[in-house]
Amino acid sequence: MYALLKEHVDDVRKLMIYDYENGVYVFSYDTQEDKSGFADLWFETFDEAVNYCIEKYKVIQDQWVVINDPKEGQQHDIIH
Template structure:
């Protein structure tokens, strides 16, 4: 599962955040300094989706209704790029 949110007001130069559930115990939060489809500039790794979502809410004010859901990447594609 992948989802992203574009921040209304950048926080510490972060304009977009993506959450990607890679497998049962790896959830990535990718950080972007642009709202465009570029590689991330940093990431965090969590074991649970709830922890990743709580981090996004606490750090960036992202709520459940802010997320845009997208397809998972095809095998071999970068995880942090929306359109490979």
């Protein structure tokens, strides 16, 4: 899932959470376009990742857009 930020924090304009079998990534983007992120953080659980986005970037539930997981071989930080 991803969220477009209304207020930019540390040049971040979009966040994406990617939940996979070995943990959860939060990708940070300096654009709202569909391009690779410039940074990522790893969390053990989905809830930890969501809470980080809420606390640091003030993301609210309505901002999240649920998307499909990437197919095998596709980048995890781009919407496919």
